[in-house]
Ligand code: HEM
């Protein structure tokens with residue numbers, strides 16, 4: 001700990017003039033808050049690319065037969081869409097942006113434990129993203145395997161797989177480094193008196209997440225290297241022609257990628273657990289139950305990966321083991337939902353934009369979670385596996401869950417990030433348009449999947465036409481809502497009303513520092529007394 | 538961090554561990570010459586485990602670390618083991 005520092009405490013991190021000027025003062029900054037914004041801006045660009053690809057797919061599906069692209073292009077589009085959205089947006093999403101920005105402040109620290117490593121993680125992230133993009137621009141054809149890179153197709157296809165695979169591998173490193181950084185930060189840098197049982201819930205979920213990032217990501221790293229070696233040298237680990245086992249690939253891939261869905265959703269649940277008590281002005285209900293369910297989800301989440309492989313030909317014993325474990329993991333998720341609802345009960349609820357996002361999160365997450373049980377049961381899974389039903393399920397969870405939580409978090413912490421308030425009425429209009437569009441876009445896919453429409457096809461039978469039209473219309477409404485939200489936030493960050501230190505009457509530590517915070521966050525290290533806690537209303 | 542003790546491990550200990558590791562490497566090469574059937578993999582994995590145990594305890598100082606760090610490493614191995622066991626629910630019963 002440095003005892004004296006020359007960094008002024010009355011200059012915000014946005015105005016602080018360090019060694020460098022202009023762009024360099026951002027891309028060479030080790031300030032966790034600037035790094036958070038670097039992540040946010042780069043993700044925003046990639047997200048818009050992903051959205052454009054999604055819109056293109058929906059436009060293709062507005063009518064049966066070829067509409068705007070050939071089958072091969074469609075395959076490439078859903079692959080790149082998936083790789084961008086999963087590996088570059090929702091996996092790093094909340095930890096890299098709000099974890100970076102808020103974790104140190106919420107636990108009363110000046111920065112993360114390893115600020116330089118933190119900056120390095122961003123560079124690694126950008127390098128991974130560039131590699132994936134390179135696979136589109138150069139070489140023989142855009143990858144067309146889907147984001148899952150299933151063997152044996154991923155080493156048989158003639159398209160440009162290597163940069164994409166290597167890019168996903170590099171992105172994994174960024175995730176590992178961030179996870180490591182957060183674990184050490186939480187263990188070592190909590191404010192004096194902030195015991196584990198006094199730490200706010202968002203840091204708690206980041207802690208659970210960080211362990212998954214650290215332990216599960218190397219598995220996918222090695223798996224992707226094996227695919228690359230298979231492609232280059234034909235080593236025969238996954239290739240049945242050489243005595244390999246393609247199902248082993250699926251095991252290894254999902255050993256990472258199922259826990260990865262908890263990397264996405266846990267911090268999203270954490271942000272919701274911050275928003276709900278603030279806008280209910282009430283102590284969070286079941287603080288310890290939420291922590292326990294966070295750790296339980298993180299732990300049990302390691303052992304359910306096989307539910308993605310029920311139709312792959314694995315053994316019956318494995319099938320029902322994974323099915324039972326999958327049902328178990330739904331319990332802690334439900335516990336959280338009950339806790340959030342009970343927190344609202346008899347609270348004095350304020351209907352502000354972040355609360356709208358949080359409430360709709362709960363609604364959509366429940367539909368996503370319950371449809372997960374349909375997929376987790378063996379008999380029904382065989383029926384809807386690889387249909388539009390699965391697409392609906394994971395968009396409800398990943399987009400309706402992680403995405404809604406992210407937008408809720410943006411609207412919650414925006415005044416802290418920029419020291420300005422957004423135009424609330426436009427923010428609400430944006431939320432409503434977005435939510436209506438979202439439901440119109442994805443709900444029909446549950447129906448389509450039940451009717452038997454397969455996923456990952458550019459064409460479909462005439463009987464699926466009307467539901468698909470509704471879905472495409474929904475994609476336009478949702479995008480319109482997104483545009484409203486982004487324009488509002490952009491304009492408000494420049495000339496919104498000046499925000500106070502604590503515009504929402506929150507009780508966690510980030511609401512005790514100026515908006516925007518000074519470079520080292522606190523004038524004096526905050527101290528937690530016996531009676532202090534994160535949610536003492 | 539001034540308030541933490543530093544353990545100095547003697548060169549002798551390091552050398553002994555290094556020699557043991559080298560010896561184990563030769564053994565694991567050696568046993569591939571013996572026909573052990575399906576136990577060949579088990580043998581190789583066991584030897585590798587002993588080696589990583591030695592590296593963790595001495596070279597990575599686990600022996601001198603606080604209990605909670607040891608607990609963390611143990612936890613990681615437990616998860617790893619469980620993942621392997623569950624994977625074999627597929628392979629053994631296929
Ligand atoms: C109650 C909890 C949940 C259950 C029981 C559940 C169950 C399942 C099952 C069984 C599948 C495989 C469907 C198939 O391909 O046949 C699946 C797919 C998927 N789930 Fe969930 N899930 C749950 C929560 C989540 C969460 C929290 C996330 C992410 C944050 C998530 C993301 C995904 C994704 C991305 C896929 C599709 C993967 C692909 O491309 O094949 N799920 N889920």
Ligand SMILES: [Cu+2]
Pocket residue numbers: 257258261304305307308
């Ligand atoms: Cu899963």
